[in-house]
Amino acid sequence: MQPLILRRAGFITQAAKYSRYYSTRFGYSHSRSLVFSNFGQPEKVLKLHSYSIAPPYDDIINVRFIASPINPADINQIEGVYPEKPEFTLGLGTGDKSAVPGNEGLVEIVSCGSKVNPSIRPGQWAIMSGPNFGTWRTYAQAKESNLIMIPNKEGISPVQAATVSVNPSTAYRMLKDFVGLGAGDYFVQNAANSGVGRSAIQIGRIWGLKSINIVRDRPDIDKLKEELRALGGTEVITESEAKDRRYIARITGGQPVKLALNCVGGESATNLARILGQSGHLVTYGAMAKSPFSVPASALIFKNICCHGFWISAWSKENEAAKSQMITQIFDWIRDGEFRDTPYEVTRWSEDTELDTLIEPVKKGISEYSGRKGIFVMEED
Template sequence: MQISPPVLRYVGLAKHVLRASRHYSTRFGYAHSRCLVFSNFGQPEKVLKLHSYSVPPPYDDIINVKFIASPINPADINQLEGVYPEKPEFTLELGTGDKSAVPGNEGLVEIVSCGSKVNPSIRPGQWAIMSGPNFGTWRTYAQAREANLILIPDKEGLSPIQAATVSVNPSTAYRMLKDFAGLEPGDYFVQNAANSGVGRSAIQIGRLWGLKSINIIRDRPGIEKLKEELRTIGGTEVITEAEAKDRRTMARITGGQPVRLALNCVGGESATNLARILGYNGHLVTYGAMSKLPFSVPASALIFKNIHCHGFWISAWSKENEATKSQMIRDILDWIRDGKFQDVPYEVTKWSEDTGLETLMEPIKRGISEYSGRKGIFLMEDD
């Protein structure tokens, strides 16, 4: 969402704007923002364009921000394709010929300057992340309001990558482990796609809360190395999809202790197997569908084990739980500072004034492959 008052208003209020802007470091008070935009839904390589526009000085309750890092999530790709429930507002305020929007839902910004009515506690130099989706984070500068941001009061001990990636994957794992099944220390949970961003986060948060995890991954070359990697960050057991179907394997792992929570990101046969693994009153929570296949829950699991099936979407949860989200973000950032929570594997694409569309498209194309294994991140460089 780009907030830009009409240019004529600035002509009449030029003196007021100069007084209102407490700090702004760009020439003549305007910032040159470069962004990716799209005017129609479709395949990213067909609909994305590189665009430039001027961001004027802030006034009243407007905050000018500079993006530091912006992740590329599967939901961002789905949004470009038009298959994601959350859709951005297309507007002419970016100065494009057709109504357009900036993609990207997650990102880290630095406060650059503030209008005269902005809370004095918000100051240039502070870091913040987006409070919700649809802001449009694949750009270098933007204007926001306080409601768009969650401030990070202390950036000591945090890297830009760590701060930029806190609000989707770790937050999704945090909520699913906390809000379903009433898990207590010593309880088991099971998950597929355990090497994904959410999967790795669930392993680490589960370990911090005293939970035991059964982590299912697809068979692949070098699987023993991946298994050891997931054990190193706290995975209790790491097994393949084939091993998870073996009742004897599962009995050996749990020792007969019921599994109370299953996290499903795959769908299809993998999700059906999770339902079979669950014990009485277990909860199956679906937060993704990487296989793009529907799944069935055995009638016996519903009748005789009273399995509960849920869906979880962090975007919808965030809209209804703003205060709780801020506290959750602080918890995760504190774990990062204390060295208790590791980054997910990622690949950085540096974004400078000279970076072209072809370079920016490379990590987006990689992100279309759900099994790429590394999160793409735009890292903005100073002009």
């Protein structure tokens, strides 16, 4: 008779020499999930759904979500305006085909099927390897290909692990992949107090880069400027100040700006094109203003600037090994105290949390820009 090994609220059974199999209490996990069956405004289409997850078998892994961020892309996906569309399925036990929103998240391994790599064990942490998994839920089933394992979670908080795949990774790739920036070189960015903006400031500081960081004019501008300089921003200016090219020249001492990171669009992006130096590169990764921008002909003809787009989801699909290496590097910076969190606001998700409570931070992500990322933090049963 094989031994029965108790583990928290569940149990583990092992068949020595034959297979490895773990299950939760009574063999099933109870998952609570936000789901939607039609595209639209989140507060109109999101529903709270409960369903059971069977014990894992073969190459299936049961996971418990620890933390799941609320990113603009998640909201755009619910609205139906994002290029990546989720899979609508009856597999969740809903009356109509439904999908789970959320692309980024941290999970804990709960139990594994018999054919899962033996190195993957209950209690380990992992993040999603790509988009469209559906992370706004408490439990799910995954395969190894859905996960990037975190071998060492010491010194990393759940929020830091849950948010590493989008903002820090986007900033890392844009600073690294488009221009051969070296220590002392300048880059400029708008939306500098966003998650990507704060990440770019810190990664730039670590790599010895200089940054010009543009933010919207606001009443508390002095406080914000001080905050971003403390992260390592060389200079922090407002959108109105960015229009003065003589002011920019005084900041740089005439040194050319080689890279511009655009998350806004509209007039703000056009100003970035004017700030760029000879053969500079303008990289667009967002469109907060929801308006197109024009590039002055003189910048294209006489300065030979190049315009690019960047989408971390597409990059991640084609660069799995590089993504794992990059995330390991970012985690090392966090452990060393070189990289700080983006300000965030937690919504606790327990067995008793109601739909209105979960929808509120999603609505806030649409209607407000507080500079704080919304994050669901799941409380273990």
